[in-house]
Amino acid sequence: MIEQRTARERAELVAEYLVLPQGSKGRWLDEHGVSQRRMQSWRRQYLYGDLELGLEPRDTARMSATDGAEFARLKAQLAIERQAREEEARQAREQIESLTRANDALGKAIGLLQQLSVRQGPTNGE
Secondary structure, eight states, rough: OOOOOHHHHHHHHHHHHHOOOSSSHHHHHHHTOOOHHHHHHHHHHHHOTTTTTOOOSSSSOOOOHHHHHHHHHHHHHEEEEEEHHHHHHHHHHHHHHHHHHHHHHHHHHHHHHHHHHHOOOOOTTT
């Protein structure tokens, strides 16, 4: 059977599955039409960052559900922090552009004032 779900859909299912309380996972799998074996495969791919590529992790060590949930939580936290850093960088770039435009405008204004001063010549008080 060819998998019809996108990598994003599979990732969302795995993330939802990981936070389910013990005892409700079997029913949840049935409701979503996912076998336990398929979910284990997706879970390993998700936790090792290989879900989008469809690769099976080569690490054969078993990861407890607690470790897997912690790993997923940390991965989500890292993504949030990365997004925050990207937003900070975007804001810094915008501020640099704004300051550069202001600096250019001030430079032009100073140049115009100097030209006016030269054209008018010295004033009586000088």
